[in-house]
Amino acid sequence: MLGPFDYVLVLLGLLAEAYVVVRLCLSENFLRYFSLNIYMLGVVGVTIGQDFALLKFGVSSPVYAYVYYYTDALLTIALFFVIMSFYQQVFHQMGVGRYVRWASVFLLSATALFSYLVVRRMPTHHLTSRFVVEMSQNLYFVGVVLTYLLWGAVVKLRETRTRLIQLVLALGIFFSSDAACYALRNLFPGLEANFLKWVPPLAGTFLPLAWAYTFTKIPEDARLETARVALPRMAAHQHS
Amino acid sequence: MIAALICVISVVLFLQFFISYSRSIIAAYRMSELSEQVREVVGIEGQEVNSDQFGRLVQLVRLCPQKGDDRTDLKVVGVYYWMMGILRSAARLLAPRVTSWAERERAGCAYFVAVALDRRIAYSRDLLAQQMSDR
Secondary structure (H helix, E strand, C coil): CCCHHHHHHHHHHHHHHHHHHHHHHHCCCCCCCHHHHHHHHHHHHHHHHHHHHHHHHCCCCHHHHHHHHHHHHHHHHHHHHHHHHHHHHHCHHHCCHHHHHHHHHHHHHHHHHHHHHHHHCCCCCCHHHHHHHHHHHHHHHHHHHHHHHHHHHHHHCCCCEHHHHHHHHHHHHHHHHHHHHHHHHHHCCCHHHHCHHHHHHHHHHHHHHHHHHHHHHCCCCCECCHHHHCCHHHHHHHHC | CHHHHHHHHHHHHHHHHHHHHHHHHHHHHHCCCCCHHHHHHHCCCCCCCCHHHHHHHHHHHHHCCCCCCCHHHHHHHHHHHHHHHHHHHHHCCCCHHHHHHHHHHHHHHHHHHHHHHHHHHHHHHHHHHHHHHHC
């Protein structure tokens, strides 16, 4: 059974997602951030679908668990396309968009295959339910790695667009917290009931809120030196 | 084994992303100069703010009417200040360079709150002037 705090988080997330899409439409930036808008609309649809499954089948039903994990995995894959759009913005002048697209397709396929191979070796678990948890952990981790590489490129190429910097960093926070959470669930299943169950909803609410904040407060032409933002060691690499 | 590796790497990268995100918010405020009035109220000399004044500045900010656009920033920077406090204490014996870096970051957080206070005072003054002119 969900508590009032869960509903507040869901509502906040939904409002922020809808706000981002409306704001980008009004500022005629819908196509510029096309993948991001599609992802936001997807999250709204999935949240409504998950809540419907929750009300109809209950939180402990296998149907709800399947709906939750599979739609979550689909959204994570949709988020990969957002990362790729950020890559394309960063590497726009270098003309390497085609390679970025191929690399992302390869990474996605490799992640799914790796998860399947790991789960196939575990005969005690039900293949599909175990597969989706394993794949979520791996997908989030691939997301962390991709975002970190993107952040490295932003620092190295001295990207100064404040909006892009904040969008990428918020994405990094989201992916890394969820990847750590899924990994901890695999390591210590007992932590789920008290602590870990809060991480995905909090991260899921943080991301649209942070993006709504960025699109509201940071103008498109705002600039920021990455050396002011990156950790001292990364900033030193930038200057070398 | 794989889960443990993913967990460690993710936590480390989470900290790095969070630190950079907080610094991106603080950096925008770093460009603003403090007014004479705020420096007098808080007792600041020059443009540098002592990190220990963070708590007092937050209390003063809470006393001012909200402009409504800095609440989220203040929360994020509050968490960052707290994290840097822990890092400073933890690194005191092992890594003095990290300690001084964490101290500079805390001072940056305090400066951020001083600028927020400055903006809120200016906002209150405008509100008061508007009310006076309405009468």
